[in-house]
Amino acid sequence: MYEVPKIPQATAKRLPLYYRFLQNFSNAGKIRVSSRELSEAMKIDSATIRRDFSQFGAFGKKGYGYDVQELLQFFRSILDRDEATNVALIGVGSLGSAFLKYNFHRNHNTKIVLAFDTGSPHAGEKRSGIFSFHPDVLEEKLIEHSIELVILTVPAKAAQPLADRLAGTDIKGILNFTPVRLDVPDRIRIHTIDLSVELQTLIYFIHQQET
């Protein structure tokens, strides 16, 4: 197992972004890149980038910048795991369907491999190319497919009961698109994206700017 540096959550959130932008620079044939160039491309201030990179042990040389391939190698070692991460989606409504169609194409190591929906039969059916099963068979299918991560796109009232069942399985993370704050054991990491909250927050900020 490679050494994973302990880095703050705010920095960690930028890791996949750094990786993507460095890939872009690499694809464009760039050998080296300055924090200023990264800053302009990513809309993150350059002091933050330099601080982040120094936490990874990467230090730019004055008048040279960073070596693109060296940085890429580093980010690859952290983010691009050899084993794929198997993801299941629960709730094939309109948002769930969109995710099945999208299926995170940009990241070859991460894939929704199965889905669950109350409208699907126990034996499963294809939905946007992915097998979707009735939630009655949730636990056995999660084990069968070694699922580590679940994307939750169910109606709010179904969220906590499902989280309770997931707490009895070996999954390690839930990407929660319901507005419910889920109650699960500490070993399951939850990341909630509440689209309504995101929208309201943006509205709050644009009106604050008016004053």
Add this chain to the structure above:
Amino acid sequence: MYEVPKIPQATAKRLPLYYRFLQNFSNAGKIRVSSRELSEAMKIDSATIRRDFSQFGAFGKKGYGYDVQELLQFFRSILDRDEATNVALIGVGSLGSAFLKYNFHRNHNTKIVLAFDTGSPHAGEKRSGIFSFHPDVLEEKLIEHSIELVILTVPAKAAQPLADRLAGTDIKGILNFTPVRLDVPDRIRIHTIDLSVELQTLIYFIHQQET
């Protein structure tokens, strides 16, 4: 215009959440609530809640907690504006369609009132109950409907060209679901939700926990 306190962005992001949870407490008939109760319901630590609330000028009384109606009144004055915020959606693909169907029901003041898609005619057509127009008529329709905020769910390659056109209009914010870091004038606030980054970050964290 009511007085909007200047509060840090991290705190502001929690405003809509506080509001929603206080509404739940109010609906359940609760007169007062402690920071501990809010903490348990929201999965935010109680010290953070107390610090946030003191920034709003709200101080809980020892052994009593906070007055639910007083807090609600405060949050309502900040978040629930009398005027509705008109939102347009650009890109009625699978994710865009999901948003049209969802249409942020929980917030009566925020509504997607029109959409744009290259597959729609200039004269418009109904998609999930919302009129969708060809992007050729973008500028005139945004003005006609007093649109302040745009949700961007277009393919990556269409994102910056559209942002350039939006920069020539009066819109104030973009909720960006494309992976592109958009380049726009400072007066337009951008909030990017990159689902692929969110997923990769969660995967990074669940694997970090293993070590």
